[in-house]
Amino acid sequence: xxxTVYGLYLSQSGLVRSVQKQFTLTRIDDSLAYLTMLHNIAxxxxxxxxxxxxxxxxxxxxxxxxxTRVGGGTGQGPDGENSGRGEQTKKRxxxxxxxxxxxxxxxxxxxxxxxxxxLLVKSLNHRKVYLxxxxxxxxVVVKIVPRYSTEISxxxxxxxxxxxxLLARVDDSMDTCLVxxxxxxxxxxxxxxxxxxxxxxLFSMSVDLARGLTFLHSHRIAHCDLKPNNLLFDEHKKLxxxxxxSAVLVDSDETLVDGIRGTEGWTAPETDKRRPFSPIRAxxxxxxxxxxxxxxxxxxxSQDESARLLAFxxxxxxxxxxxxxxxxxxxxxxxxxxxxxxxxxxxxxxx
Numbered sequence: 001x002x003x004t005v006y007g008l009y010l011s012q013s014g015l016v017r018s019v020q021k022q023f024t025l026t027r028i029d030d031s032l033a034y035l036t037m038l039h040n041i042a043x044x045x046x047x048x049x050x051x052x053x054x055x056x057x058x059x060x061x062x063x064x065x066x067x068t069r070v071g072g073g074t075g076q077g078p079d080g081e082n083s084g085r086g087e088q089t090k091k092r093x094x095x096x097x098x099x100x101x102x103x104x105x106x107x108x109x110x111x112x113x114x115x116x117x118x119l120l121v122k123s124l125n126h127r128k129v130y131l132x133x134x135x136x137x138x139x140v141v142v143k144i145v146p147r148y149s150t151e152i153s154x155x156x157x158x159x160x161x162x163x164x165x166l167l168a169r170v171d172d173s174m175d176t177c178l179v180x181x182x183x184x185x186x187x188x189x190x191x192x193x194x195x196x197x198x199x200x201x202l203f204s205m206s207v208d209l210a211r212g213l214t215f216l217h218s219h220r221i222a223h224c225d226l227k228p229n230n231l232l233f234d235e236h237k238k239l240x241x242x243x244x245x246s247a248v249l250v251d252s253d254e255t256l257v258d259g260i261r262g263t264e265g266w267t268a269p270e271t272d273k274r275r276p277f278s279p280i281r282a283x284x285x286x287x288x289x290x291x292x293x294x295x296x297x298x299x300x301x302s303q304d305e306s307a308r309l310l311a312f313x314x315x316x317x318x319x320x321x322x323x324x325x326x327x328x329x330x331x332x333x334x335x336x337x338x339x340x341x342x343x344x345x346x347x348x349x350x351x
Contacts, residue, residue, distance in 0.1 A: 001025045001035065107143060112172040118142065120178060132179070139182040140167060145245075147176045153327055154244040158219050162212030164232055164242040177243035183240065187228030190297055199299045201237035206291055208239035210327040213287055216241065222248050226286035227266040228293060253280040262286065270321060281321035288316025288324075308333065 004022045020271035022194060023034040064104050069179050110120060122132055122141060128144035145151050155166055162318075168179040186205070189198045199314065216223055223230075225246040233239045256276035261267070268285035270277040291313035298306045312333075 013297035029320055039325070053121075080211050109175050109177060112170050113142065113177055115267060116170045118168070118170070118177075127346045131182070140183050143178045144175050144178065145178065147171060147174055149176070150249075151244045151247065152176050152178065154247045154249070158216050158244070160212065160215040162208050162215060162240050164240045180242075181234070181235055185229055185235060186231040186239065186294075190228055190293055193263075197238060198233075199297055200302075201233075202294045202298045203305045203309070205231075205233065205237065205239040205301055205330060208293065209241070209247055209287060209290065210330045212239070212241040213283060214327045214331065216247075217253070217280055217283070219248050220252075222250050222283050223286075224261040224279050224283065225263055225266075225281060226290060227263050228290060231290070248279050249293075250278075250280060253278055255280070266290075268321070269319065277320055281322050281324055284316050284324040284327070285321070287327065288313045291316065 002022055002024050023031070027032065042188050047053050048097055050160045113120060113132070118140065119133045121131045121133055121139075123129070124141070130142045130144070132142040134140055152169070156169070159166060164180050164183065166178060167181060168177075170177040170179065172302060186198075213226070214224065221244070223244070223246070225242060225243060226241075230241065231239055231241045233241050238284050243293075248257055248261075250257075255278065257279050258274075258276045261279070262271060262282075266286050266289055267281040268277070291309055295313065312325070313332055315323075318324050
C-alpha cells in the first residue's frame with residue numbers, strides 16, 4: 001500500500017514544476033516519515049478545525065502558483081500605460097537572482113546605465129528585469145519601463161521603510177531604468193523545505209506588510225497586485241513591497257476604478273464583477289490572502305500569533321468591502337516578545 005504526496009513549486013526560471021514523494025505504508029520507516037509529515041503540518045496550525053475550514057476554501061494549487069496578471073480599465077495598466085478596457089495578460093516581474101531569457105536591451109539603454117555606473121549581467125525574465133552590478137561590484141536589479149510610465153512617479157513618490165528602495169533612476173531617449181537592490185522573494189520561501197528559513201520572521205513580516213501598505217495608501221496609491229512574489233525581504237528579514245506596474249492613484253478609499261487588475265488568485269472578489277470597485281479596499285482583501293498564505297508556514301511555537309493573524313485575515317477577506325478593517329489595527333496590536341518593536345504609522349491622507 002502506497003500513498004503519494006504531490007507538490008508544485010515555481011522554479012527560478014519562472015516555470016511551474018511538480019514534485020512528488022511516495023511512501024510505502026507497509027514499511028515502518030516510510031509510515032513513520034509519512035505520519036511525521038502529517039503531524040508537522042497539523043502542528044503548524046493553532047486550531048486544526050480552523051485550518052480544515054480554511055483549507056476547504058484554499059485557492060487551487062494552479063492558482064496559488066499563478067503568474068498571470070491582468071490590467072485594464074480606464075486607469076493604469078500593468079506596464080504603466082493607459083490600457084483601455086481590454087484585458088492584458090502579463091507574467092510578473094520577479095526580483096531575484098534567477099536566470100531567464102536572453103532578451104537584449106537597446107544599445108542606448110545599456111550605454112546610459114554604463115554612464116551611470118551600472119552594468120547589465122543577464123535577463124531575469126521577459127518583462128525587462130535584469131540582474132546588474134554597480135560600480136562597486138554589488139548586485140542590483142534593473143527594471144526597464146517606458147520613460148513616461150506612471151509606474152515611475154508612483155515608485156518615486158512612495159519611497160518608505162517598507163517599500164523597495166529606488167537606488168537610481170537612469171533615463172535614455174525611450175526608456176527609464178529603475179535600479180533596486182537584489183532582495184529575496186517571499187513567494188520563493190512559501191514552499192515545503194524553506195519554512196525553517198523564515199518561519200520565525202513571518203509574524204514581524206505581517207506587520208511590515210501592514211505598515212508598507214498603510215504607507216502607500218496614505219500617499220493615495222493603491223498597489224492592485226499584492227501577492228508573495230511582489231513582497232521582498234532583506235538579510236534582516238525586513239519585508240518590502242515591490243512592483244508598481246498595476247498601481248493606481250486615488251483620492252480616498254471611496255474612489256472607484258473599473259477594469260480587471262492584479263494576479264489571478266490574489267484579487268478581491270469584487271474585481272471580477274465588471275463594475276467599479278475601491279482599489280484601496282481590494283488591496284486589503286489581497287493582504288488578507290497573503291496573511292492566510294504565510295500562516296501555514298509560521299512555527300508551532302507561534303500558535304497565539306497564528307490564531308490572531310488568521311482571525312484578522314478573515315476580517316480582511318470580508319465579502320463586503322466596507323467591512324474590511326484598517327491595517328492600523330494590526331500595526332497597533334501587541335507583538336510577541338520575539339518580534340516586539342515600536343511601530344509609528346504614517347497619518348492617513350484618505351478621507
